[in-house]
Amino acid sequence: MDDLIDDDAPGGNAPEFTVSEISGAVKRTVEGAFSHVRVRGEVGRLSRPRSGHIYLDLKDDRSVLASVVWKGVSARLAHQPEEGMEVIASGRLTTFPGQSKYQLVIDDIRPAGAGALMAMLEKRKQALAAEGLFDEARKKPLPFLPEVIGVVTSPSGAVIRDILHRLRDRFPRKVLIWPVAVQGERCAPEVARAIRGFNAMTPGGALPRPDLLIVARGGGSLEDLWGFNEEAVVRAAAESVIPLISAVGHETDTTLIDFASDYRAPTPTGAAEKAVPVRMDMLNWLRQQEGILTRAMTGGLAARTQRVRDVGRALPRPDALLEAPRQRLDLAALRLAPALKGRTQEARARLDRLAARLDPALERAVASKRLELGRSAGRLSPARLEALVREGRRTLARWQLDPQRLAARTLRMEEGLRTTSARFAQVAEVSVARRREKMESLERLRTTLGYKQTLARGYAVIRSGEAVLTQKAEAEAHPALEIEFSDGRLGVTPTGAAPKAAPRKTPKKPEPGGGQGSLF
Structure with missing residues (x-):
């Protein structure tokens, strides 16, 4: 307290x-x-x-x-x-x-409010554009006729039905659908994953990778389409290796994915129309091209045919081309017989000259051999033979005193004899072959230059006895002729001599009075 x-x-x-x-x-x-x-x-x-x-x-x-x-x-x-x-x-x-x-x-x-959203959208657009994500140079061309088309959209909306219906009407293709949320907080990440997922597929795999992508959504407010303005979606579209068509909203709606895509379609139906051509239009175009090609080929062939005809008229006739060679051939054929005859006569004269030179040469060769034989016979006189025998006996006696030396000497002599014999045989064989070849060559030359070959080519030799007649006048002067052919001779009588003229009778002089006798 x-x-x-x-x-x-x-x-x-x-x-x-x-x-x-x-x-x-x-x-x-x-x-x-x-x-x-x-x-x-x-x-x-x-x-x-x-x-x-x-x-x-x-x-x-x-x-x-x-x-x-x-x-x-x-x-x-x-x-x-x-x-x-x-x-x-x-x-x-x-x-x-x-x-x-x-x-x-x-x-x-x-x-x-919308003003704030638009300001944020514009700011994001400028930032992404500064990175080059919206450049036209990086946009890829769309394939003319894709085999497989990948569609990123909601599987339950009217958008996918419109796309499939339009593809079926124009040109049916295979379609792969990747279901995503097209608005709300799940929209942006799912769309980005779908684009990257299609690009990650293996070309030619069990599930083929699409040749073209379509990202589609129906119309809506700015808030409903905001997922397609997110940076993740824009970057996924810009990184896509597969060409991409954006079809988000109506024609007046614009999102950032439209700037990053390779082509912006005004509506999902427009995306399907851009993806594939009209099959009937292509068939009509092919028919037109086929007609143009056919006409061009027909016209070109006709023009070339006419050109060939024109050139053909300017060419000379085959007969005219062959006239000059034919004439040269005839002239050569006319000169051939005299030329062969002259050549034969030249060869016969040459052969005669060679034969004339051959006899003295043979005589001189025989005389030389005979003289050489006489000298050899002189060296083989009885005294000479006895001396050689004595020398051989002394040599034999020396070799008999040494059997080994004698055997070795005998072997060397036998070997030398065999070697010498082989050399002589080889030299003789070569010499005989050379002389046989020369003889065959001379025989061929003789046969070629002889008149028998000329007879085999269709010519004949006219003889009277052993004399050869070469002039018509000579043949007419002989009563009997002999014609030599290649296979034998035939005797004939000349009938082409002109008959001798009969002597003309001298007419008698007419008698006076007109040839009548006198009455007186």
């Missing part, structure tokens, strides 16, 4: 709180009063750490509100916040006792 009376400190009746207690009280008060709020402001100082959370500030012209978007909520957001974007954030206020701060825990964040 005394302590209470004696305590003079001011405010001694106020309760005392610890720091944690007062922080918890403030937290409960703030969260109780602002458990669900919607705040409109501009995004500032945005950061995305590796944890996946998003830290940002919401500000206006006078105040700043710290905000956080947890990782699980960030993955479900339809619109990712960007710095400078005006948004409407929904969530709850709480405090952060560690720094005596309060912050807004955001559950949902959306752009504050």
Whole structure:
């Protein structure tokens, strides 16, 4: 009691709180009063750490509100916040006792109206264009007639039915459908995965890779089509190796995938029309080309045929081409017989000259051999023979004293004799062959130059006895002729001599009086 009376400190009746207690009280008060709020402001100082959370500030012209978007909520957001974007954030206020701060825990964040969405869209478009994702140079040409077409769209909407119906009417093709969500928070990641999935297929595999891709969706508001404005979808379309047609919304709707695709179709039906040609139009075109080709070939053939005819008329006739060679051949044939005859006479005269020179040469050779034989016979006189025999006996006696030397000498002599005999045989064989070849050559020359070969070619020799007649006058002067052919002789009598003229009778002179006798 005394302590209470004696305590003079001011405010001694106020309760005392610890720091944690007062922080918890403030937290409960703030969260109780602002458990669900919607705040409109501009995004500032945005950061995305590796944890996946998003830290940002919401500000206006006078105040700043710290905000956080947890990782699980960030993955479900339809619109990712960007710095400078005006948004409407929904969530709850709480405090952060560690720094005596309060912050807004955001559950949902959306752009504050179409103007903000368009501004964000324009900013994203400029950033992606600066990277070159929208350049015309990187766009690929569409295949003329794809075998397989891949379609990225919702499998339950009217879009896929329109595409299939249009393909069936124009030119039926194989179609692979990759079902995706075409709006909402699942739209962008599913569309990006579908584009990359089609590109990852193996060409010619069990499930063939498409030759052309169509990303399609029906019309809708800007918010409904926002998934096709996401950066992930745009990058997937730009990276696609397969040519891609974008057909998102109606003709007036424009999304960022339209700028990254290789061709932008106004509607999904227009995409199907661009993907394949009309089969009947192609058949008609082929018929037209076939007619043009047929006419061109017919005309070209006719022109070339006429050209050949014109050139043929300018060419000389075959008879005219052969006239000069035929005439030269006839002249050569006429000169052939005299030429052969003259050549034969020349060869006969040459042979006669050779024969005339041959006899004295043979006589001189025989005389020379006879003289050489006489000298050899002189060297073989009886005294000479006896001397040779005595010398041989002495040599034999010497060799008989040494049988080994005699045997060796005999072997050497036999070997020498065999070698000499072989050499003589070889020289004789070569000499005989050379002389035989020369004799055969001379025989062929004699046969060629002889008149028998001329008779075998159709000529004949006219003789009278053993005299050869070469003139017609000589033949007429002989009563009997003999014609020699290649296979024998034939005796004939000339009948071509002109008959002798009969002696003319001298007319008698007419008698006086007109040839009448005198009456007197």
